[in-house]
Amino acid sequence: MAETIDLCHRTTEAAAAQIVRxxxxxxxxxSREAFSATHVDGQAEGCGAAIVHVRIDQA
Structure with missing residues (x-):
């Protein structure tokens, strides 16, 4: 079974809803880039109040 990595992407409420939709x-x-972090808090807090949680399989 592959291990997973949990990533958090901070953005606005409207943008988070569009990402999920x-x-x-x-x-x-x-661009083809989206920034994410491995922790909910920290430097990314200034990027928006909403958090999109992404879980990906580790290669």
Missing amino acids: DGRFLTREN
Whole structure:
């Protein structure tokens, strides 16, 4: 069984709802990057009140 990694992406409430609805991350810059952290608190707190939790399989 593969181990998983838990990531947290902070954003606005509206953007979080769109991520959950569409199943993908879209950035303001239309880049292919989305920043996430392994902890809910910390430096990312200034990026928004909503948190999108993502669990991915470790390669």
